[in-house]
Amino acid sequence: MKSLLLGSLLGLSLLLGACGATREVPVSQTGVHLQAVFQVPESIEGQPSSHEQMNYLLWLPEGYGQDLDRRWPLILFLHGAGSATNDSQFVLSYGLPEVLYRGDQPDEFPFVVVSPQAFPNVPWWEGDTLAILNALLDEVLANYQVDPDRVYLTGLSMGGYGSWWLATAYPDRFAAMVSVSGSGYRTAAPPEKETICKLRDLPLWAIHGAQDMISDPTSVKIQVLSLAACGGEVEWTLYPDAGHGEAYARAYRDPAVYAWLLEHTRPAE
Numbered sequence: 001m002k003s004l005l006l007g008s009l010l011g012l013s014l015l016l017g018a019c020g021a022t023r024e025v026p027v028s029q030t031g032v033h034l035q036a037v038f039q040v041p042e043s044i045e046g047q048p049s050s051h052e053q054m055n056y057l058l059w060l061p062e063g064y065g066q067d068l069d070r071r072w073p074l075i076l077f078l079h080g081a082g083s084a085t086n087d088s089q090f091v092l093s094y095g096l097p098e099v100l101y102r103g104d105q106p107d108e109f110p111f112v113v114v115s116p117q118a119f120p121n122v123p124w125w126e127g128d129t130l131a132i133l134n135a136l137l138d139e140v141l142a143n144y145q146v147d148p149d150r151v152y153l154t155g156l157s158m159g160g161y162g163s164w165w166l167a168t169a170y171p172d173r174f175a176a177m178v179s180v181s182g183s184g185y186r187t188a189a190p191p192e193k194e195t196i197c198k199l200r201d202l203p204l205w206a207i208h209g210a211q212d213m214i215s216d217p218t219s220v221k222i223q224v225l226s227l228a229a230c231g232g233e234v235e236w237t238l239y240p241d242a243g244h245g246e247a248y249a250r251a252y253r254d255p256a257v258y259a260w261l262l263e264h265t266r267p268a269e
Contacts, residue, residue: 125162
């Protein structure tokens, strides 16, 4: 079943057209955020689904659709906490979606970007949300010109932790991961080695602010070092003068982050 595209978000205050009306938008429309709805199957991984749908924003890069044989890299972005509804306005207000909305991305930005909207009051790692995210990725790969070997994962704050949980649940799904202002499993101590070492084959870049008063930099570094002890490719960046929000405002405007992602391709099975 194909996700339903409802409309383009041309500004933070324009959502699905006037008076709540919806309209079909050609998938060839690029350079804007498209509001989409993933119809969740009744059963996910053998269990009844907790939700009927998951909303998400879709960004298509310039040139998408011109060559039907081209396969584009994809970034799955997980937002942080802070909203009662996790609606489109909230998701667009910061992080990678906000960077794209403002046009602050690098001149060369060849990524399809999928930004799911978390279920209200449910962190990314609770319930069957991870399984629904995995099914959403299956849906996107089936219906868009995406290279399955260049699917990248990133998230900030709650989404940074969520990226670790998602990658741990599906370690062979992604080619590389960047977590910002939230790395590890949101616990004081790392999990068992058997759990964290599931990520040893996934290149990971963790970015944090030393002045972060929301996500403790010391606990985050311990989690990152625990993963490094598994023998994986791990990058660690600590911005000495940045707090929680400043870290992700800077990271998602850094061309080096996207260049690093593109250096990685999922190993052949």
